[in-house]
Amino acid sequence: xxxxxxxxxxxxxxxxxxxxxxxxxxxxxxxxxxxxxxxxxxxxxxxxxxxxxxxxxxxxxxxxxxxxxxxxxxxxxxxxxxxxxxxxxxxxxxxxxxxxxxxxxxxxxxxxxxxxxxxxxxxxxxxxxxxxxxxxxxxxxxxxxxxxxxxxxxxxxxxxxxxxxxxxxxxxxxxxxxxxxxxxxxxxxxxxxxxxxxxxxxxxxxxxxxxxxxxxxxxxxxxxxxxxxxxxxxxxxxxxxxxxxxxxxxxxxxxxxxxxxxxxxxxxxxxxxxxxxxxxxxxxxxxxxxxxxxxx
Numbered sequence: 342x343x344x345x346x347x348x349x350x351x352x353x354x355x356x357x358x359x360x361x362x363x364x365x366x367x368x369x370x371x372x373x374x375x376x377x378x379x380x381x382x383x384x385x386x387x388x389x390x391x392x393x394x395x396x397x398x399x400x401x402x403x404x405x406x407x408x409x410x411x412x413x414x415x416x417x418x419x420x421x422x423x424x425x426x427x428x429x430x431x432x433x434x435x436x437x438x439x440x441x442x443x444x445x446x447x448x449x450x451x452x453x454x455x456x457x458x459x460x461x462x463x464x465x466x467x468x469x470x471x472x473x474x475x476x477x478x479x480x481x482x483x484x485x486x487x488x489x490x491x492x493x494x495x496x497x498x499x500x501x502x503x504x505x506x507x508x509x510x511x512x513x514x515x516x517x518x519x520x521x522x523x524x525x526x527x528x529x530x531x532x533x534x535x536x537x538x539x540x541x542x543x544x545x546x547x548x549x550x551x552x553x554x555x556x557x558x559x560x561x562x563x564x565x566x567x568x569x570x571x572x573x574x575x576x577x578x579x580x581x582x583x584x585x586x587x588x589x590x591x592x593x594x595x596x597x598x599x600x601x602x603x604x605x606x607x608x609x610x611x612x613x614x615x616x617x618x619x620x621x622x623x624x625x626x627x628x629x630x631x632x633x634x635x636x637x
Contacts (some may be wrong), residue, residue: 352474355600359449359630360502362512364440365531375528375574381404382396382403382437383607385429385578386604387415387605388426388605389413389605389621389623390420390421392605392606392621393417393421393574393607393621394421394424394576395607396408396572396573396607396609396619396621397425397532397572397574400571400572401529401530401570401572402523402533402566402569402570402571402572403530403531403537403571403572403573403574404533404540404562404563404566404571404572404574404575405418405531405532405534405535405540405544405576406533406534406535406536406537406538406539406540406541406573406574406575406576406617406619407422407462407536407537407576408475408515408536408537408576408577408578408583408585408595408626408628409474409475409476409478409535409536409537409583409584409585410474410475410476410478410583410584410585410588410628410629411475411478411480411578411581411583411584411595411626411627411628411629412480412626412628413417413479413480413578413623413625413626413627414480414576414626415478415480415481415483415484415504415534416480416483416484416535417623418434418484418534419483419484419487419488419531421486422434422487422491422498422532422540423487423491426491426497426498427496429497430497430529430530431497431498431499431528431529431530431611432496432497432498432529432530432532433497433498433499433500433501433522433526433529433530433531433532434498434499434500434532434534435499435500435503435522435531435532435533435534435535436469436481436484436485436500436501436502436531436534436535437476437503437504437515437534437535437536438454438461438476438477438481438502438503438504438537438595439466439502439504439505439506440461440502440503440504440505441466441505441506441517442465442466442467442502443501443502445461445462445464446462446465446500446502447467447500448460448461448462449461449485449489450485450488450489450492450500452489454486454489454490454550454558459465459502460466460484460536461627462485463481463482463632463633467483467502468631468632468633469579469633471497471589473584473586473587473590473631474586474587474590475584475585475586475629476633477561477631477632477633478584478629478630478632478636479629479631479632479635480511480629481629481632482632484534485500488500488633490623497528499522499529501518501519501522503518503519503533504518504591505517505518506512512539512559512561512562512565513560513562513565515535515539515562516562516565516566518561519531519533519566520566520569523542523569530575533571535562537575537576537577537617539562539563540561540562540563540573540575540599541561541562541563541564541616541617541619542561542566542571542573542616542617543564543615543617544557544558544569544614544616545558545616546582546613546614546616548617558571558616572618572619573616573617573618573619573621574614574618574619574620574621575615575619575621576616576621576623577595577596577598577620577622577626578598578619578622578623578625578626579597579598579603579621579622579623579624579625579626580595580597580598580625580626580627581589581594581595581625581626581627582593582594582595582626582628583628583629584628584630592628593624593628595604598622603622603624605621605622605623606622606623607619607620607621607622608620608622615624616617
């Protein structure tokens with residue numbers, strides 16, 4: 342089968358070399374065969390968090406694929422980190438932010454979260470890059486702040502910035518950085534928030550084309566971590582918008598999936614039908630502006 346959205350998006354990514362950290366497009370999920378499981382049954386109506394927890398289950402390494410620049414996904418991941426860390430034990434939260442800014446987030450997580458602490462974090466290169474692609478959003482900052490707050494409550498949570506930056510093989514660099522973090526904390530639960538392409542744990546089953554020529558799908562960080570048995574979840578929405586760099590940097594409408602404002606839904610597709618292990622469909626996305634603009 343053919344999915345034109347994916348054909349265009351992957352052609353754009355390949356043209357950029359798949360290693361440009363700021364302008365790499367984050368693409369919507371190809372519709373999987375079969376219907377979505379509704380977020381309600383005969384006894385209960387499940388929230389997006391309930392469904393996400395159900396999907397995560399006991400998996401140790403979870404890749405959460407996002408459309409960069411929404412309010413909803415980082416907020417949902419923050420709630421997930423809260424729930425997972427509440428049971429004790431170490432949790433690693435991987436974020437697709439350049440690794441050279443790691444010292445800055447480490448300092449912030451051990452700070453009091455005062456205005457001066459916030460300003461110090463936002464002085465990092467990731468937040469100051471003029472191409473604001475959604476990974477430096479106010480919602481992403483709020484996610485980091487929520488982890489800092491949980492740390493004050495005694496939770497053992499580490500934030501790992503795993504993006505190697507503009508290197509020849511960015512996907513492998515991301516996978517290597519995550520692998521190293523996991524090796525340093527072998528008993529930790531690992532939750533990774535990244536672009537949905539990077540989170541793919543299988544080659545897309547649909548055909549892709551570049552300039553009319555069929556191409557093989559690029560290798561992804563998720564596929565490179567196959568020996569660690571990651572569980573991947575693509576997080577999408579029925580409608581809405583996001584702040585990212587799909588062509589230009591700013592607010593863009595996201596690809597529509599079904600009826601707007603429908604209840605959250607979870608799909609566990611057959612392996613032959615998807616590049617991810619699960620799809621979580623939220624009612625709507627809304628754009629989150631860059632943190633340095635929203636938090637002034």
